[in-house]
Amino acid sequence: MKKSNIWGLLFTLLFCVMAVAFLIPSFRVYRESPEVQQEMLRENPRLGGQILNLGLDIQGGIRMVLGIDTSHATEEEKERIRQDENLMNRVYTVVENRVNALGLTEPIIQIEGNERLIVELPGLSDEEIARDMLSRAAQLNFHLVRSNENQRIQQILDNVDRALAVADHRGAEEDLPADELDELDELDLLDDEPVAEEDLEDLADDEYTATFSDLIYHIDEMSAQAPASAKPRIDSILALPGVQRALQGGVFRWSNIPEIRQQGGRTDTLRAENGSPIYRLYYLTAEPSMGGKDLERAEAMPAHQGIGYQVSLQFNPRGAREFGRVTGRNTGRQLAIVLDNTVYSAPNINERIPSGRASITGNFSREEAQQLAIVLESGDLDAPLVVEQATTVGPSLGRDAVRRALNAALFGLAMVLLFMVFYYKLSGLLAVCALLLNLILVIAIMASFGATLTLPGIAGLILIIGMSVDANVIVFERIKEELVAGKTVSKAIDMGYDRAFVAIMDANITTLFTAFILYQVGSGPIRGFAVTLISGIFVSLFTALVFTKMVYHFVIDYLGKKNALKKLSI
Incomplete structure (x- = not known):
């Protein structure tokens, strides 16, 4: 043989x-x-990468064709749209950011031609939610990072835990210790309006941890970190009225990409024990320091030091004055770039910049710099998106x-x-x-x-x-x-x-x-x-x-x- x-x-x-x-x-x-x-995939994120995914036509969902609406545009605006080679890339970035927020498994986003985008959302059944989310105007803003001291972030997390304790007692504040009640009242955390019954039921669900701090993976000088599997729970907690007051004029916003770490000479995604990737949760000012409408151009280019790439910014005259004011008053702090409530970068303000010309450095790769430039230009799309076709399966x-x-x-x-x-x-x-x-x-x-x-x-x-x-x-x-x-x-x-x-x-x-x-x-x-x-x-x-x-x-x-x-x- x-x-x-x-x-x-x-x-x-x-x-x-x-x-x-x-x-x-x-x-x-x-x-x-x-x-x-859904429960199995949430508890074990690694499982999502081990299974055969089912397409929209098998598990059901929504397929949409998005187009650029030029019906109300002038001839000059239409010509500018036709000549804008980067327009669909900016639209893609905006739509991708919104689709990722839905937490769906294997969504498909594809550019078709020069004016259309195909979006497939498996597992989503509410067409109105999809229409509203995908067709609304993009919002680009610049927010200051609230604190550079992890003690302050820890204090905010403790305040959220206290507000959560009040909600968990379903309004029975008399069951709390007297010193705890005094501190809550001083911080204005006692909720005058009742918490929705469905929110209370979610908070009382045994599958979740009892405190907000337990959901946090790590805190550092500028933010907290949490696993992606905890995102729905964290977002539901932060939406409660009493918890919003506990944030003391600030807001938490997620980063767009997971954290990375250097290990053995290679770069890996930082993950929690259950395999879920870790995302940064920035603590920002609730009101933006300035909007993104006055940004004329953002461009990726080689860094002046010859290492990596940087992003060059150019504001119009009004934006230059506003940018000079913000950078002058906040030198040494971080200014977060936020597109549709997602943080894409938080560079340091090194000095006042009155000229309206600035650069964002950080040893970016070419692809990272191009992506950030697209994000910065996405806040002022020349034409809105319109849903040309929607099919629900x-x-x-x-x-x-x-x-x-x-x-x-x-x-x-x-x-x-x-x-x-x-x-x-x-x-x-x-x-x-x-x-x-x-x-x-x-x-x-x-x-x-x-x-x-x-x-x-x-x-x-x-x-x-x-x-x-x-x-x-x-x-x-x-x-x-x-x-x-x-x-x-x-x-x-x-x-x-x-x-x-x-x-x-x-x-x-x-x-x-x-x-x-x-x-x-x-x-x-x-x-x-x-x-x-x-x-x-x-x-x-x-x-x-x-x-x-x-x-x-x-x-x-x-x-x-x-x-x-x-x-x-x-």
Whole structure:
């Protein structure tokens, strides 16, 4: 028995075990109800990167096409919009920021042409919320960071805990200690208006911690840090009226990207124990120091020191006066750049800048500097966004479509199985085993890369069934021709695979080119189909040309009749 065949089959078995391991998290999540699924993903954020994501057409959601509204623009404004090469990048940044705030799994945002943006929001059912959030004007403001002392931030967190204790007592302040009541009254934290019943129920939920401070991962000189999994809880607490008074004229705003750390010479995302990425929570002045409407231009350029990139700013005359006033009064403090309530940067004010020309330095990479420049220019879009098309897919419709698609796949698989076993005997059964292995490996590959399965993707799986069987049919027919020509079984198998190789590769390579083109120019479901097809082509080549051949030789060698075997069940 050849060792190469044994090792080949062992590696194939290992791949099968790994494939099943990759699919176990998906089975664990999707066998539960949608509510339980969200709970599982919130408690274990790492799980979101281990499962096969479902597209909008399967789990339901909203698909919107956003366009630039030029109906009220003058000819001069329309011409400026047409010539603005960076306009859609700014629109993309604004929309991406708002979509991320929804906390959805695998949303899709894609620029189409020069004036449209396609947004897919899986799992969202309220179209009015989506319309309001995506079409409103962008808000760019500059806020001062409230404190450079972590003791003050800790004091604010303690105040929030006290206000939360009042809300948790449902207005029964007499149950609190007398000294605690005096301190709350002095800080104006005793809530005169009742807290909404649903808010109290959320606060009393046993799955959450009892204090605001317990949700905080770390505090430093300018902000606090908290895991993304705690964002919904923190936001709901900060929205309570009594808690807002506890902030003493300040507001907390999230950073747009998670924190990073240097470890072993490489950069990694800072994560909590449950795997959730850590975000910075800035404590800012509630009122902005100035708006972003007077910013004329922001541009990324190489830093003067020759290391990294910086962002150059240019204000109009009114903005220059305002910027000079703000920087002159607050030298040494940090000025946060806030787009739609999200902090993108908080540079230090080193000196008064009366000229209206400034630069933001920080050893940025080129991509980071370009992103910040786009954010700064996003506060003054030349034209508003309008929802040109909105489609809502209900989860029941998605489940019905999946059921029909799976029924079609199972019916096709059964017909293929019957035909192959009837026509090619035991060799046909081998082809069916290769086909099942093909499907398992393709789905596992998609799950391991966090790909999204859509209805066209399921169609791609059905197509893979036909492609995989087609390759096996070509091989089997070549083997039969060699047997008719008088070759031994072992020789016929080797020559059959050799003669079929070119035809199979030609067919799959041309299909592969088409799949790559679909992925490159397509969007949403079309890309899902292309990803499934590309994965299926590579796996079907392995199962048809390698796996089945190894099984043939393993059986021949195991029987010890390499030269004596006269008949093949084919």
